[in-house]
Amino acid sequence: MNTNRFSVNKQQSDIDTGRRSFLKVTAAGTAGLTLGISLSTSAQAQAAATSVADTALEYNAFVSITPENVVRIYIKHLEMGQGVYTGLATCVAEELDADWQQVVCEHAPVDTAKYANLLMGQQGTGGSTAMANSFMQLRRAGAAAKAMLVNAAAQRWQVPADEISVHEGVVSHGAHRATFGELAVDAARQTPPAADTLVLKTPDQFRLIGSETTLRKDTGKQDGTAIYTQDVQLPGMLTAVVAHAPRFGARVRSFDASAALARKGVRQVFEIDTGIAVVADDYWSATKGRELLQIEWDDSSAETRSSATLLEQYRSLVETEGAVAEQHGNAVGTLADASDKLELVFEFPYLAHAQMEPVNCVAQVSGHSAELWYGCQSATGDQSAVAQLLGIRPQDVRINTVFAGGGFGRRANPKADYVLETVRIARQLPDTPVKLVWSREDDMQGGFYRPAYAHKLSAALNDQGRPSAFQARIAGQSIMAGTSMAAMMVNNGIDNTSVEGLTEFSYDVPERQVELHTTDVGIPVQWWRSVGNTHTAFSKEVFIDALARKAGVDPVEYRLSLLTSNPRETAVLKLAAEKAGWGTRELPAGWGRGVAVHTSFGSTVAEIAEVSVEGNKFKVERVVAAIDCGIAVNPDVVRAQVEGAIAYGLSAALQDELTLTDGVVDQSNFHNYQVLRMNAMPVVETHILPSTNAPSGVGEPGTPPIAPAVANALADATRQRLTRLPLRLA
Amino acid sequence: MPYTLTINGQQHELDVDGDMPLLWAVRDHLHFTGTKFGCGMAQCGACTLHIDGVATRSCVLPVADAVGKAITTIEGLATPAAKAVQSAWVELQVPQCGYCQSGQVMSAAALLEQNNAPTDADIDAAMSGNICRCGTYPRIKAGIKMAASQVRNAGGAA
Numbered sequence: 076m077n078t079n080r081f082s083v084n085k086q087q088s089d090i091d092t093g094r095r096s097f098l099k100v101t102a103a104g105t106a107g108l109t110l111g112i113s114l115s116t117s118a119q120a121q122a123a124a125t126s127v128a129d130t131a132l133e134y135n136a137f138v139s140i141t142p143e144n145v146v147r148i149y150i151k152h153l154e155m156g157q158g159v160y161t162g163l164a165t166c167v168a169e170e171l172d173a174d175w176q177q178v179v180c181e182h183a184p185v186d187t188a189k190y191a192n193l194l195m196g197q198q199g200t201g202g203s204t205a206m207a208n209s210f211m212q213l214r215r216a217g218a219a220a221k222a223m224l225v226n227a228a229a230q231r232w233q234v235p236a237d238e239i240s241v242h243e244g245v246v247s248h249g250a251h252r253a254t255f256g257e258l259a260v261d262a263a264r265q266t267p268p269a270a271d272t273l274v275l276k277t278p279d280q281f282r283l284i285g286s287e288t289t290l291r292k293d294t295g296k297q298d299g300t301a302i303y304t305q306d307v308q309l310p311g312m313l314t315a316v317v318a319h320a321p322r323f324g325a326r327v328r329s330f331d332a333s334a335a336l337a338r339k340g341v342r343q344v345f346e347i348d349t350g351i352a353v354v355a356d357d358y359w360s361a362t363k364g365r366e367l368l369q370i371e372w373d374d375s376s377a378e379t380r381s382s383a384t385l386l387e388q389y390r391s392l393v394e395t396e397g398a399v400a401e402q403h404g405n406a407v408g409t410l411a412d413a414s415d416k417l418e419l420v421f422e423f424p425y426l427a428h429a430q431m432e433p434v435n436c437v438a439q440v441s442g443h444s445a446e447l448w449y450g451c452q453s454a455t456g457d458q459s460a461v462a463q464l465l466g467i468r469p470q471d472v473r474i475n476t477v478f479a480g481g482g483f484g485r486r487a488n489p490k491a492d493y494v495l496e497t498v499r500i501a502r503q504l505p506d507t508p509v510k511l512v513w514s515r516e517d518d519m520q521g522g523f524y525r526p527a528y529a530h531k532l533s534a535a536l537n538d539q540g541r542p543s544a545f546q547a548r549i550a551g552q553s554i555m556a557g558t559s560m561a562a563m564m565v566n567n568g569i570d571n572t573s574v575e576g577l578t579e580f581s582y583d584v585p586e587r588q589v590e591l592h593t594t595d596v597g598i599p600v601q602w603w604r605s606v607g608n609t610h611t612a613f614s615k616e617v618f619i620d621a622l623a624r625k626a627g628v629d630p631v632e633y634r635l636s637l638l639t640s641n642p643r644e645t646a647v648l649k650l651a652a653e654k655a656g657w658g659t660r661e662l663p664a665g666w667g668r669g670v671a672v673h674t675s676f677g678s679t680v681a682e683i684a685e686v687s688v689e690g691n692k693f694k695v696e697r698v699v700a701a702i703d704c705g706i707a708v709n710p711d712v713v714r715a716q717v718e719g720a721i722a723y724g725l726s727a728a729l730q731d732e733l734t735l736t737d738g739v740v741d742q743s744n745f746h747n748y749q750v751l752r753m754n755a756m757p758v759v760e761t762h763i764l765p766s767t768n769a770p771s772g773v774g775e776p777g778t779p780p781i782a783p784a785v786a787n788a789l790a791d792a793t794r795q796r797l798t799r800l801p802l803r804l805a
Numbered sequence: 806m807p808y809t810l811t812i813n814g815q816q817h818e819l820d821v822d823g824d825m826p827l828l829w830a831v832r833d834h835l836h837f838t839g840t841k842f843g844c845g846m847a848q849c850g851a852c853t854l855h856i857d858g859v860a861t862r863s864c865v866l867p868v869a870d871a872v873g874k875a876i877t878t879i880e881g882l883a884t885p886a887a888k889a890v891q892s893a894w895v896e897l898q899v900p901q902c903g904y905c906q907s908g909q910v911m912s913a914a915a916l917l918e919q920n921n922a923p924t925d926a927d928i929d930a931a932m933s934g935n936i937c938r939c940g941t942y943p944r945i946k947a948g949i950k951m952a953a954s955q956v957r958n959a960g961g962a963a
């Protein structure tokens with residue numbers, strides 16, 4: 076999702092602090108958002124429950140302070156490793172002038188009115204928007220809470236509020252001194268300040284924003300105490316697995332559960348929309364029961380094509396005219412008349428997300444309400460989907476969000492697939508918590524992949540080897556079609572996520588045309604870290620590199636000459652080139668160096684990859700990245716995201732590939748869907764461009780440039796121009 | 806049938822099938838949820854725990870085969886090398902989503918018990934069975950080196 080497709084709703088951006096006009100004291104154990112966790116038997120959850128038993132005083136939707144001097148910050152986005160606990164808490168703590176040590180984070184409940192993503196208009200995490208939409212909102216929330224503390228101190232000490240200072244969790248005036256905790260009760264009684272009275276810090280006053288010393292707030296990950304969906308334990312909870320059809324779109328014709336039901340530990344077996352559910356005392360019994368099922372599938376409406384067949388069809392499609400997604404000038408005419416041209420055809424396979432924690436969810440349905448526990452990414456969407464399924468009100472669907480073991484897009488399913496599957500099972504067992512667990516095989520073969528695509532890129536070249544016209548044709552499935560986001564993301568039959576990255580072309584080419592063939596295939600598809608940019612950045616950056624080589628110009632110089640009206644990409648590219656020693660540092664014999672630059676989710680990233688090649692084998696040795704993401708709220712989190720985004724994209728560049736034969740997925744687990752392991756991980760250096768602009772995305776923008784940078788490095792080393800992912804040298 | 810397992814120095818009785826993988830006995834029956842499930846076929850390392858000090862994939866080890874052995878889960882890690890790994894993990898801010906990290910820490914701790922000066926190649930060899938989809942590999946490597954030097958300075962482990 077490209078952030079600039081969403082418009083900021085001004086009114087919503089002001090909901091932050093002014094919204095709360097009354098004091099709400101949350102009594103021990105009744106806080107909705109902690110109830111679920113307090114049922115858990117895990118050590119961490121018990122600790123959490125105990126600490127929340129202190130009276131929490133809510134200052135606004137995002138901040139509460141306890142008399143025990145704990146600042147609790149409610150995080151409206153899902154923490155799935157991208158660092159939102161840390162980043163969002165930093166914004167609040169900065170303006171609150173809290174001591175970082177006293178800050179704890181907690182996922183906010185699902186409450187769209189309070190916690191909407193201001194760039195989406197609904198509560199949810201995605202499109203690398205967490206920081207971009209929250210930066211001002213959370214700073215105001217922190218500033219408002221601070222004003223309440225100051226006013227309480229002014230009253231208590233009978234001194235003017237504007238003479239009071241606040242520093243690292245201590246409020247002081249002359250000889251007076253009080254911790255936040257000491258003022259917590261009085262401060263919570265203060266009227267929240269009007270939004271227009273808040274004075275925020277200027278960047279030179281930042282103490283936490285930009286700091287290199289703030290440690291992450293998503294703790295407990297080095298000692299096993301962090302709680303994920305898989306770890307949720309509730310009294311009387313049962314575990315469910317589902318036997319899905321081998322082909323997408325197939326239905327159950329008949330099944331025999333007698334052997335499964337006879338298996339120790341198996342409680343119930345029944346048919347649901349998506350297959351046959353086996354509910355048991357534990358996961359092992361459930362899977363053993365599932366193995367004993369006899370199921371006959373009805374394939375009459377199933378997708379039975381092979382991925383190779385589809386890609387062959389896509390390669391023919393890109394030779395034909397598609398629906399026009401973007402048009403500047405008469406690129407088609409200029410190309411037809413051109414005496415010098417370059418054309419390249421690209422191919423991309425289906426990809427599984429393969430996040431470490433396979434899909435799972437816990438739900439309990441009781442009367443006219445439901446409660447869920449999971450790493451909830453599409454909060455509003457999931458809540459309304461569950462409400463609709465059960466015929467109840469959205470506010471009667473209570474969602475308790477826990478950490479997610481990775482997401483990369485998979486957990487934000489536009490159809491709430493795994494959430495609804497869980498609820499379909501749980502509704503058959505009223506008042507019983509049910510944990511749905513997908514095995515790795517279920518996860519890998521369960522669909523919702525990055526779609527396969529073919530591209531054809533063409534350029535007409537002038538006598539200096541510069542492109543005068545550019546055309547891109549793309550063929551593949553639409554991610555947004557049929558989802559609730561189609562209205563926003565699909566215009567005149569063009570799904571923006573199929574073409575983003577090739578539209579709004581960053582290079583100076585006077586005439587451009589982007590065309591799309593949207594294919595109709597029954598394989599469920601979904602966004603995958605950086606969405607359309609996963610493929611468009613590859614073809615764009617490999618193509619530009621090929622143009623540079625054809626013109627005999629250095630690939631960095633060539634790009635810079637086409638980026639004269641794009642100062643941001645110019646600056647980032649120059650920074651990466653300088654840090655990598657481009658043109659100055661000699662590489663060992665047999666090595667190659669390649670570059671790519673791309674802007675997505677509001678941020679620009681350039682990456683330079685160095686590869687060593689031996690025969691048809693190669694290793695990516697080193698990657699130097701430069702990023703402009705506006706203000707880097709937590710530079711270490713930014714670097715971690717760039718490192719991770721590179722690893723994720725590199726995995727796809729080197730080996731990830733999901734194929735189907737006659738509609739059946741060929742891969743099932745990490746033995747035949749190989750992902751990046753430590754021995755293939757390069758050294759990564761990340762450089763952040765200093766900036767005073769508002770923060771933009773960091774979770775995804777590091778992924779798009781890596782595959783083209785590596786392909787371009789291989790072209791440098793071997794002269795082989797690879798245009799198909801994953802990359803294979805001849 | 807009933808089995809007695811020795812986990813983190815304590816005896817636990819449980820009544821499960823002997824072919825149940827230790828992972829599920831530990832997670833679903835004894836509620837040690839620090840040990841994670843990632844693949845169920847010894848491919849990802851998320852379920853790594855120590856059996857008599859050796860890093861072992863618990864998703865493919867039947868409960869019956871774990872009887873009489875000293876099982877250590879992430880909850881029971883206590884050696885100086887293990888503690889050094891955990892503090893390096895915090896200092897270098899290694900985890901992202903964290904789901905793989907119990908397994909990473911268990912593999913790293915077992916490595917340092919054997920080798921307190923691992924080279925890059927040693928680390929690759931010991932750690933390439935542990936997948937991290939968040940791509941924390943560079944920090945894991947740096948964390949192991951940091952922990953190793955701490956162990957050496959304290960004069961501990963091999």
Ligand code: FES
Pocket residue numbers: 841842843844845846847848849850851852853862863864865
């Ligand atoms: S769960 Fe055991 S190795 Fe993956």
Ligand code: FES
Pocket residue numbers: 156431480481900901902903904905906936937938939940941
């Ligand atoms: S930290 Fe997420 S898989 Fe390793």
